[in-house]
Amino acid sequence: MKKGLHPENYRPVVFKDMSNDDVFITRSTINAKETIEIDGVTYPLIKVEISNTSHPFYTGKSKLVDTAGRVDKFMSRYGKRELKK
Template identity: 55%
Template sequence: MKPRIHPESRSVVFRDRAADVAFLTRSTAHASKTIAWEDGKTYPLVDVEISSASHPLYTGASRIVDTEGRVERFNRRYGR
């Protein structure tokens, strides 16, 4: 890899505003806010609207509603 062309990766806290959950991970995202984490250190804070903690697909809160039915549509097209 070429030197000095990749962005700097550092520890960043992502806070899900919908679920009020925070994740400490490594990222290249820039943040203007900071937060004191559980280990006593201060990290950049990035607020996000939705994450795996609040997304309906990951939480199981929503269901896929198939009005026509995939099996029925397949059978109608190709028949038995």
């Protein structure tokens, strides 16, 4: 590898999935404002909304999220086209 190409500040960082409170430690250069203590060691903490433990593709559980009735609005507008065929 070429020297000076990659950042030098790789360190262990904790990523926390906020939807199911799953945590995992990996190396990263991301800046963190919060810290967390795991097994007596303090790590930088990054909160994420979704990870492989909560994403429907990896879990096999699909979840339909209806925001402000968008699905109902779509079905009322375009759902009748399927019935006409």
